[in-house]
Amino acid sequence: MRIILTLGFLWAGLLVHAQLSHPKASPFQEIIQEVGLSQVRVRYSRPAVKGREVFGNLVPYGRIWRVGANESTKISLSHNMTLGGEAVPAGTYALYAFPEASVWNIVIHKDTTLWGDGRDAYKRENDLVRFAVAPESWPEVQENFLITFDQITHNGMQMLLIWDRTCVRIPIAVNTISLMDQRIEKALGNEPTPQTYYEVARYLQEEGRDYQRALEYINKSLEGGDTYYFYRVKSLILEGLGAYSEAIRAAKRSEALAAAEGKDEFVRMNQQNIKKWTGYLKE
Structure with a gap:
């Protein structure tokens, strides 16, 4: 009986190992x-x-x-x-x-x-x-x-x-807006840096909401940093507010800083916007 059981277990083990993985x-x-x-x-x-x-x-x-x-x-x-x-x-x-x-x-x-x-x-x-x-x-x-x-x-x-x-x-x-508002409140209440203010302003600008608050935050970011991407976002926020003359000034500053760092794509984007907003002012 023991021999039969042993052979049975061996056969079962062979069946398990004989299973073939296939595509x-x-x-x-x-x-x-x-x-x-x-x-x-x-x-x-x-x-x-x-x-x-x-x-x-x-x-x-x-x-x-x-x-x-x-x-x-x-x-x-x-x-x-x-x-x-x-x-x-x-x-x-x-x-x-x-x-x-x-x-x-x-x-x-x-x-x-x-x-x-x-x-x-x-x-x-x-x-x-x-x-x-x-x-x-x-x-x-x-x-x-x-x-x-x-x-x-x-x-x-x-x-x-x-x-x-x-x-x-x-x-x-x-509902990303609700999730982001919670994150923004937490970030601004925890020793925000110029980069923090920039990121909040950029998010509001990209969402097309609360441009006036976005402008306040981007100005705070510029108090501690002077970069081409800060000024670029400021120019886009000002566009959202319809302040084209101020948008052009911010874009020109962004263009100059971008050129100094060899950021050709930002130079071109700023130039295109300057041309567009100058056209608005002539209408």
């Missing part, structure tokens, strides 16, 4: 995209078209799809966001879709333990949110299913699901 037909990918001060991470597998009719055939209409292959696709949000106009708290979720010819229902699902789409184990009551998006035609065949991001700003972006000749765009928004 996957739908390779795994992880993508991390920054948006403002936040991150979105997606983990999914990428099936290929291989000459097949995809949507409405390989991926049937009206049935749950794992948005990829193999395990269910997972999406992780570092902060609270809105997807498709629906509020989604920070966390990790399964991403599913119910494709149709003219509309897709996208599902952010709380149960991340299901294999693939879950089929009979999937329970709609575990959906966190559902929202509808319209598919659009893609100009060329996307062979391997692709999830990517585009139109990225400080406050949002689009997540694109692309396969074959179909694309679905999911709008994502994050």
Whole structure:
């Protein structure tokens, strides 16, 4: 009996060691995209078209799809966001879709333990949110299913699901303004340097908000530093305030400092703005 058991264990061990690792037909990918001060991470597998009719055939209409292959696709949000106009708290979720010819229902699902789409184990009551998006035609065949991001700003972006000749765009928004206001308050209350004031002013200028406060901060930065990029941001803030004559003076100072440091690109950018704002003054 002992001999039989020993041989059985040996055979089981040989089977384990004999398992062959092989390339996957739908390779795994992880993508991390920054948006403002936040991150979105997606983990999914990428099936290929291989000459097949995809949507409405390989991926049937009206049935749950794992948005990829193999395990269910997972999406992780570092902060609270809105997807498709629906509020989604920070966390990790399964991403599913119910494709149709003219509309897709996208599902952010709380149960991340299901294999693939879950089929009979999937329970709609575990959906966190559902929202509808319209598919659009893609100009060329996307062979391997692709999830990517585009139109990225400080406050949002689009997540694109692309396969074959179909694309679905999911709008994502994050309240970076609130997050930044908290950081700004903390930074300005903790012995700010000229660089701190510059960074706050630059952020406000880039967002196109509160130009007067941005001007106060950039002037504070210039009290402790005299650099081409400080003056460049000041010129752009003054442009936002419609003070073109003052913007030209700041840009000329930025141009001179940039030239002294061999920063040709800043010389050109300042010259272009000076020409533009001089034209405004002549109108």
